[in-house]
Amino acid sequence: MKPSIPKGTRDFIPYEVGLRNFVKEKIKFNFELFGFEPIETPSFEKLETITGKYGNDGEQLIFKILSNGEKLSKADLNSYERKNYSKFASSISEKALRYDLTVPFSRYVVQHQNELTFPFKRYQLQTVWRADRPQYGRFQEFLQCDADIVGGNSLWQEIELCMLYDRIIHDIGLKGVLLRINNRKILYGFSELLGFESRFVEFTTILDKLDKIKFEGVKKELIKQNFSENKVQILEEFILDEGSNKSKLERIKEVFEGSKISSEGINELLFIIDNIELISGLESIDLKFDLSLARGLGYYTGSIFELVIPNFPEIGSIGGGGRYDNLTESFGKKNLSGVGISVGFERLYMVMQKFKLLPEDLNNKVNVLIANFGKNTALTCNSILKKLRANGIKSEFYPQDSKLKKQLSYANTKKIEYVILLGDEELKNEEFILKTMREGTQTNFKISQLESIIIPKLGKIN
Amino acid sequence: MKPSIPKGTRDFIPYEVGLRNFVKEKIKFNFELFGFEPIETPSFEKLETITGKYGNDGEQLIFKILSNGEKLSKADLNSYERKNYSKFASSISEKALRYDLTVPFSRYVVQHQNELTFPFKRYQLQTVWRADRPQYGRFQEFLQCDADIVGGNSLWQEIELCMLYDRIIHDIGLKGVLLRINNRKILYGFSELLGFESRFVEFTTILDKLDKIKFEGVKKELIKQNFSENKVQILEEFILDEGSNKSKLERIKEVFEGSKISSEGINELLFIIDNIELISGLESIDLKFDLSLARGLGYYTGSIFELVIPNFPEIGSIGGGGRYDNLTESFGKKNLSGVGISVGFERLYMVMQKFKLLPEDLNNKVNVLIANFGKNTALTCNSILKKLRANGIKSEFYPQDSKLKKQLSYANTKKIEYVILLGDEELKNEEFILKTMREGTQTNFKISQLESIIIPKLGKIN
DSSP states (O other): OOOOOOTTOOOBOHHHHHHHHHHHHHHHHHHHHTTOEEOBOOSEEEHHHHTTSSHHHHHHTOOEEEOOGGGGGGOOHHHHHTTOHHHHHHHTEEEEEOSOSHHHHHHHHHHTTTTOOSSEEEEEEEEEEOOOOOBTTBOSEEEEEEEEEESOOOTHHHHHHHHHHHHHHHHHTOOSEEEEEEEHHHHHHHHHHTTOGGGHHHHHHHHTTHHHHHHHHHHHHHHHTTOOHHHHHHHHHHHTOOSOHHHHHHHHHHHTTTOHHHHHHHHHHHHHHHHHHHTTOOSSEEEEEOTTOOTTTTTOOSEEEEEEOTTOGGGOOSEEEEEESBTTGGGTOOSBOEEEEEEEHHHHHHHHHHTTOSOSOOSOSOOEEEOOOOHHHHHHHHHHHHHHHHTTOOEEEOSSOOOHHHHHHHHHHTTOOEEEEOOHHHHHTTEEEEEETTTOOEEEEEGGGIIIIIHHHHHHTO | OOOOOOTTOOOBOHHHHHHHHHHHHHHHHHHHHTTOEEOBOOSEEEHHHHTTSSHHHHHHTOOEEEOOGGGGGGOOHHHHHTTOHHHHHHHTEEEEEOSOSHHHHHHHHHHTTTTOOSSEEEEEEEEEEOOOOOBTTBOSEEEEEEEEEESOOOTHHHHHHHHHHHHHHHHHTOOSEEEEEEEHHHHHHHHHHTTOGGGHHHHHHHHTTHHHHHHHHHHHHHHHTTOOHHHHHHHHHHHTOOSOHHHHHHHHHHHTTTOHHHHHHHHHHHHHHHHHHHTTOOSSEEEEEOTTOOTTTTTOOSEEEEEEOTTOGGGOOSEEEEEESBTTGGGTOOSBOEEEEEEEHHHHHHHHHHTTOSOSOOSOSOOEEEOOOOHHHHHHHHHHHHHHHHTTOOEEEOSSOOOHHHHHHHHHHTTOOEEEEOOHHHHHTTEEEEEETTTOOEEEEEGGGIIIIIHHHHHHTO
16 A cells, blocks of 8 residues: 555655745745844644634644653543543643644743843744645645734834735735735724624624625625624725725724724824835835725734735735734733734745746756766766865766666756766776766866866856 | 743744754755755654554654544543553544654655656755653754665765765864764674574664673673673674774674675675775764664664764764665565665754854844834834845844833844934934944944945945
8 A cells, every 4th residue: 555644744855845945045034134033932832832822713723742651541531421522632632733833932922031132023934733624725734934023012013014025025026916904993993883892703704704705795694693784884885995095094084083992093004004105115015905804803903914916816815914912911921012924835835836936947956967887987986076075066976887878867857967977988098078968068078177177167057 | 820831842042043054054055965855744644654663662752643523532442441552542643743754754755656766865854753751962852864865775875975974074063073884784694603693683782782881781781681601702802803994894704704694794894994995085084893883773784874972972873874675665665775874963963062163153143223213213214224125134123212222232132233323313414323333333324325335335244
């Protein structure tokens, strides 16, 4: 039986590892350009650190690690009999794999608070695991890329994060990207205005579906859930307002004259939008105030971001973020405001694949293969090999004296540019032949010319 | 209660991430210099892939992942009652975290055999997990770095791997490293000679302790286990032979005249040692034939390597490897010979720390902090910031208009080299002040000089 890997996971061949590293480096480069510094946290956290942070649905998707040996004797069989598998699982597990990077980061900030200088700007490129049903663009193991700033509530931080998204998108050459922005306070103001504030979560969850089911769908669902039809009607004109960001915000501002909280949200958004405009902050993405954007309201307390590609809706969002005033509260530290963004690496990678933005030529190939003509010449070949490598030229010696055709085919498959041929005849003449694989040309050189001519020549292609 | 992480795991602060990346890059660079290509495999494998590969002791250290939800209903409670926790665990788990990189690699080779070109040279830098008792230099989550060649039995591959170790050690500047080498066939020949072949594993396991318990200890234990004292005496003179590699091998060769298998082993070792010498293959490590080296005999079939630092024995080995003729047999593919080495990243890192081989200055710092003097100047500051970043200069704007002292202290902590000061006065004069943090000098520049003077100047420090 052919061996295989768990569903939702992937093997990466060398070419893919190279391409993925290329994209990772772009993201890392820009994170660092903006002053973010890398941290790394363990792959698994204590169960108590992760539990209770992701809601019921998220909780189901956490991979728990089974305790070892004797610790299993503490299995809670009563819960098992009562089919309370969740409680049963907790009795035989003390750790769980990272579900996201935010909770480990919050834990990190609280645990290391005395060593950190605030505002603390960290980025993290690490794998996360979710027991999700695998589907297009969704895996059980995937890379997440987060940049967050904690300790500070300046709106310049929001501006910085918008510009960071822009630089990444600009750098990879992606077009047609939209950064949707909203503010929880405006959403809350609206729900107050419409009298929906007691059902805020329910209301915004339906509203957030606008993208997928259009306003007609949202309206239908709100009415079905007994939200007042008249009030829903008021909502419509604001949601469907196709004006500029500023005109939309000014219009809402008027309606909200009396409400402190929503005015605050509007002023925050205006500050961000105005200043980005004044410094011509965005080159490659458009910023759009979108009243229906309602993601992450369980934790976001101010700005909310979502990065999408309107022409490629099937991929979903390729990034998201927002401001959270209570990030570290569950770990015992209050009043530490933070704001952050996440780049959905796997989706971004798929987008780059689709739009042919991944490089064809990665410049990480082996430069030289030294062919093997048997034991008489192997020693000389390996002396040459040693010199090439000492000069930083990626090279290898074909280990068997197989037929030359097979050796050249190996060079072709690995996209090696040069092959050095050194058989008995060449050895006698103290020579070797340098064959270029693309053009097929062959030139004879003296072995003594290796350091003066060949190494400088081959070194250049690196 | 202060949050914490599971025992045997670690958080890495930015400085450590930088240093670890520095060491990783050295290893990757040399792996690629030698023509190895990177692959990546999933963090968890199917339980059946991992089970039965690591012996009883290893098996206990595998982290199993608990199945989710309904799958738990299949718990084997009978086994639980009989305290057969291992079987119980297998009934509620389908996957396990990577225990090493070798088994996933074997699985990969068999699974992808039709896509690969042999000899296939791969390297892998990935985390592995073991439920080991944490102690000095031993973690539950740690990085492993492996380079293997499969499909080919040329001894030039062994030579290449010895030279690869040498280049890595040379590159990081470590002195006093010893590469111990042996061959399973010689060990087997010896056990034949002494009449111990039916107890080969037991014999070599005791022999392998030589390092720790000296020959006296080995002898005592062998005799205690009823190995013939006379025969053990014969062993002594070969084990304690302090001659050169070649003289030792020649001497053993004489004794083995009749035995095919051990002669084979000796000829293999002589080929490796001779040719390395002939091409002056090793610059920074010594190669030593060590008859007592007996690691990995469960899978190694020819050469055996171990990389140690005799002057730093408490760290244990910093690398190991060997040739295995049956790597992929358990996955249904026979007759695929391979040879590989592993670098123990965590230990190597600790060694570099101890011998002060890690760089003090990582060149990954933020270059410029733009101080914040409030809202009048924030916009101009952010225009400057945008230009710096567009030119690849790592920079940030302090988000609050805190006291300058606090802002400068932030710059100091992050080791930022320059601070740009632009208050109301400077704005009026269309100027800013460039402050160097090390020298404390301050120079005024026109904002219009940013692109002609400042950016070229700051760009250079990158």
